[in-house]
Amino acid sequence: MHAKQVQAWVAMNVATHAPATTGRTSALGKREIVMYRYSTLLQQFLYDEQAVTAIEYGLIAALIAVVIIASVQVVGTNLSTVFSNIAAAL
Numbered sequence: 001m002h003a004k005q006v007q008a009w010v011a012m013n014v015a016t017h018a019p020a021t022t023g024r025t026s027a028l029g030k031r032e033i034v035m036y037r038y039s040t041l042l043q044q045f046l047y048d049e050q051a052v053t054a055i056e057y058g059l060i061a062a063l064i065a066v067v068i069i070a071s072v073q074v075v076g077t078n079l080s081t082v083f084s085n086i087a088a089a090l
Helices: 003-017 027-047 050-089
Strands: none
Touching: none
């Protein structure tokens, strides 16, 4: 579900199934309150983008590390070949 769908669902269910405000809460009202809290937590989870951003930065850092390691290995192999040629020429 998209965040807007969750928000619409919460608004619809709270508006149509809100517990009676007679001073006491029935068993059905308590369940509705719990479901409202769960839906609110779900809505907050869907809006929270900090974890997604952290994962994206972690993947970018891992990709950069792989590129650096690969390039160092290639440069190291080429440099070793150059020094071997120089040592052979001496």
